[in-house]
Amino acid sequence: MLASSCATTPITGTRTFNLFSPADDVELGREAYGQILAGERVVTSGKELQMVQRVMKRLVAVADDAGYEWEVTLIDNDQTVNAFALPGGKMAVYTGILPVCQSEAGLAVVMGHEIGHVVAQDGTERVTRSMIAEFGLEAATQYLDLGEYKSIAESSYGLLVEMPFGRADESEADHIGLIYMARAGYDPREAVAFWSRMAQVTGNGPPEFLSTHPSHETRIERLQALMPEAMEVYQASAGR
Ligand SMILES: [Zn+2]
Numbered sequence: 001m002l003a004s005s006c007a008t009t010p011i012t013g014t015r016t017f018n019l020f021s022p023a024d025d026v027e028l029g030r031e032a033y034g035q036i037l038a039g040e041r042v043v044t045s046g047k048e049l050q051m052v053q054r055v056m057k058r059l060v061a062v063a064d065d066a067g068y069e070w071e072v073t074l075i076d077n078d079q080t081v082n083a084f085a086l087p088g089g090k091m092a093v094y095t096g097i098l099p100v101c102q103s104e105a106g107l108a109v110v111m112g113h114e115i116g117h118v119v120a121q122d123g124t125e126r127v128t129r130s131m132i133a134e135f136g137l138e139a140a141t142q143y144l145d146l147g148e149y150k151s152i153a154e155s156s157y158g159l160l161v162e163m164p165f166g167r168a169d170e171s172e173a174d175h176i177g178l179i180y181m182a183r184a185g186y187d188p189r190e191a192v193a194f195w196s197r198m199a200q201v202t203g204n205g206p207p208e209f210l211s212t213h214p215s216h217e218t219r220i221e222r223l224q225a226l227m228p229e230a231m232e233v234y235q236a237s238a239g240r
Helices: 022-037 047-062 095-101 104-119 122-135 137-145 149-155 157-162 167-183 190-200 216-238
Strands: 006-008 015-017 071-075 083-085 090-094
Touching: 015 122, 022 071, 022 090, 022 122, 022 149, 022 157, 047 071, 047 104, 047 167, 083 104, 090 095, 090 104, 095 104, 095 190, 104 122, 104 167, 104 190, 122 137, 122 157, 122 167, 149 157, 167 190, 167 216, 190 216
Parallel strands: 071 090
Antiparallel strands: 006 015, 083 090
8 A cells, every 4th residue: 555655756756655646636636626616717718718728738748647637727817827736637727827928838837837746746745744644644544545535625725726835846846847848849948938027926816826935046047957958858849
């Protein structure tokens, strides 16, 4: 049981402890997605939605996929400069982040980063820690074996959507997103441009994209350090 609880993150090779399998992530994400979107106004047609769906399709075609159920929703909310992904592949982009993206490649930075959180299973890694702290390892494992996804989703809303990820998870999602966007044929240099624009945006929206972890300067330095690797992937994708 516990032997299967160690997962290796694609691209970065980081080892993590997670009670949730990718299939558990899909179940939990499906529950949480319905609960969260119930209170939102959703965009159902138009050029922006088509762009969001096109970027999603190109990115998931090149992502490391452990059987995830990819889906993206564009939420009609110009005040919210944010996007999030739930465990298992369900994602939401707020219209308020589109002006910062400026282009399809800019949007690929955001969505690639979110896909990075999904394939690293960052959401359920955090839920795992919280469940073990609250119930202990044995009870947490049983809880999951019983398939209590609905109640886990209800009690994990803050962990999955409201609280920013830590610095290590953010840097890892940046790295994975950078490589995926390059694989999908989007210029990875746009990631540096996007985060520079993001640094200009101030406000008090939900934290994921306004979080200070890592600081914008650190984030951009790390992305630049990864750029030679990403450019090789990008040039190979352009030659296909
Ligand atoms: Zn993030």
